[in-house]
Structures are given as C-alpha cells and as structure tokens.
Amino acid sequence: MRVATWNINSLRLRLDLLRRLVQQxxxxxxCLQEIKVEDSLFPLADLHALGYPHVRFHGMKGYNGVATLSKLPFRELDPTDWCGKGDCRHARVxxxxxVELHNFYxxxxxDIPDPAANAKFAHKLQFLDEMRDHFAAAPRAGGSAKGKAILVGDLNIAPLEEDVWSHKQLxxxxxxxxxxxxxxxxxxxAGKWxxxxxxxxxxPVKLYSWWSYRSADWTKNDRGRRLDHIWVTPSLAKRVRHATILKDMRGWTQPSDHVAVIVDLD
Known part of the structure; x- marks a missing residue:
C-alpha cells in the first residue's frame, strides 16, 4: 500500500498538480491538508475521476481543511474537534x-514563539498537548484496537537538527x-509512533518537505524544513519498504510550498 501526504495549499487551485502526482x-x-474549500464546494467528482472512489473531506471556506482519498474502502470515524475551534484540522478513517489512519494539519x-504574546503559537502548543493526551488515553498505540495505525500530515514542526537547513539559526x-x-x-x-x-x-542525511515562497529561488540556497510526516505504529514499522520526499514537486508550475511525502507498506 502506497500512502502519500501533501499540503496542497488549495485543492481546487492545484487539481492539475494532484492529477500529475497520481499519474506519476x-x-x-x-492525505491532503490545507484544502481551503468548504464541503458544499468540494470537487468530489474530480477526485472520483482520478481513481479514488472513497473520499473523506472535512473543510471550511478559505483556509485549513483536510481530505483523505483512497482506492481502498474505508470506514469513516468522527474527527476530533481539537482545541474546540472547529477549524477542520483532522480526519480519520x-x-x-x-488500520486506523489519521490525517492532521x-x-x-x-511568527512569534511566545504563547503569551502570540495567540497562534499558544493554539499550536495546546493542539500538540491535546494530541499527546488523545494518544496516551487510547487503548493501544495509535488508538487502533490492534495497534495498527498511521498518522500523516503537515505537523508544522521540523523535529531533528537534520530536518532544517540550519539548526542554530532556526x-x-x-x-x-x-x-x-x-x-x-x-x-x-504517547502513541509509540x-x-x-x-x-x-x-x-545525518538532511531531508526537507517545505521551502518558503519568500525565497526568490528556492533551489539556490535550499533552505528547507521537514514539516510533513508519516508515522506508523510499531506493528507497521517493520512493514515499511520505501519512503521518499518528492522534492521535484516544488519546481512544478504554480506549486504548493510543500511537497508530497510517500511511504510504501508491505
């Protein structure tokens, strides 16, 4: 099974890029993040035409939103309303x-790493605390009855020194x-991910999945960060056969600032 995660930064704007990703x-x-489309306008027919008959979407107008597209049938579970904001940052099937699949944004x-001075940063820290508590309270790792789960998405954190272009400067x-x-x-x-x-x-290999739009030439200095992740529970970790970050996508026409991450599971 090949699983991809991608912050598409507007699904309707980048349908052609999604089509290219599928073909390639x-x-x-x-699993898509930042789809930026409310449910009533979601382009479901277009995704069916791409070969994904099973689609779970949870969106809102203008920003945020997640969608999970699958060739395989799945059972939908209610998303968790993290931080009580109703801002469409999670879908699970x-x-x-x-195998329980979590899609997170x-x-x-x-910009200011101070929760007292920046409500957005305080929200982020609270969101992470609630994620921790959720998976710590789950009956098995990952929240799945048999401990088989996958967590993907734009987690907006580059955790390792090798996940950023300069650890000291960032x-x-x-x-x-x-x-x-x-x-x-x-x-x-908490989830044994x-x-x-x-x-x-x-x-020590450096890996990035995001390059800022602010850089006039993102390839020149390669100042990236690995913000997009695929985690699996231990029972699935031994089944991972391949993993890659599709760096070339950042050079596609009218790209997202993120590229897709792909993992193959046996």
Missing amino acids: EGPDVI VLPGD VPAGG LSVVSHTPIEVEKLAAVQQ VDAVRQVTPP
Whole structure:
C-alpha cells in the first residue's frame, strides 16, 4: 500500500498538480491538508475521476481543511474537534485490516514563539498537548484496537537538527523551537509512533518537505524544513519498504510550498 501526504495549499487551485502526482506515483491513499474549500464546494467528482472512489473531506471556506482519498474502502470515524475551534484540522478513517489512519494539519503557530504574546503559537502548543493526551488515553498505540495505525500530515514542526537547513539559526524560529520539538516528541511517545521516513533515511542525511515562497529561488540556497510526516505504529514499522520526499514537486508550475511525502507498506 502506497500512502502519500501533501499540503496542497488549495485543492481546487492545484487539481492539475494532484492529477500529475497520481499519474506519476499512483498512491493508494492520499492525505491532503490545507484544502481551503468548504464541503458544499468540494470537487468530489474530480477526485472520483482520478481513481479514488472513497473520499473523506472535512473543510471550511478559505483556509485549513483536510481530505483523505483512497482506492481502498474505508470506514469513516468522527474527527476530533481539537482545541474546540472547529477549524477542520483532522480526519480519520479505518482502512482494510483495521488500520486506523489519521490525517492532521497542525496549526502553523504564527511568527512569534511566545504563547503569551502570540495567540497562534499558544493554539499550536495546546493542539500538540491535546494530541499527546488523545494518544496516551487510547487503548493501544495509535488508538487502533490492534495497534495498527498511521498518522500523516503537515505537523508544522521540523523535529531533528537534520530536518532544517540550519539548526542554530532556526532555534528561535517557529517550527523548530525547543518547546515545539519537545511537545511533538511527547505526541510521538504517547502513541509509540515510529517516524517512517527517518526509519528509511536516518540522520545525518538532511531531508526537507517545505521551502518558503519568500525565497526568490528556492533551489539556490535550499533552505528547507521537514514539516510533513508519516508515522506508523510499531506493528507497521517493520512493514515499511520505501519512503521518499518528492522534492521535484516544488519546481512544478504554480506549486504548493510543500511537497508530497510517500511511504510504501508491505
């Protein structure tokens, strides 16, 4: 099973890029974040035409929103309303084999890494705490009855030194601050999650999945961050056969600032 996650940064704007991703990589399951479309306008027919008869979407007008596309049938579960904001940042389904799949879009957190001065950063830290508590309270790792689960999405944190272009320069930049890294690690520990991409490509190799639009030429200095992740529970970790980040997507016409991450499971 090939699973892809991608912050598409507007589904309707980038349907052609999604079509290209499908043709090039053929994922069985695609999890999208920041779809930026309310449910009444969701382009369901277009996704069916791409070969995904099973679609779970949870969106809102203009920003946020997640969608899970699958060639395989799934059972829908109610999303959790994180932080009581109703801002459409989570979708979960159960795939064949009782594999629970979580699709997350964690808040970006704004520019100031101080929860007292920045409500967006406070929201991000609260969101991570609620994720930690949710998975800590689950009956088995990942919240699945048999401990088989996958967590994917734009988690908006680059946890390792090798996940950013400069560890020292980004220590005070939102997405790589010590408190964010600590809280993400607590989420990972609570669910006994394994970072599938880093299992395949461990440090010291640098890996990025996001490059800012602010850079005139993102390829010139390659100042990226690995904000997009695929985690699996231990019972699935031994079934990971391949993992890759599709860096070339950042150079496509009118791209998202994120690229897709793909993991193959046996």
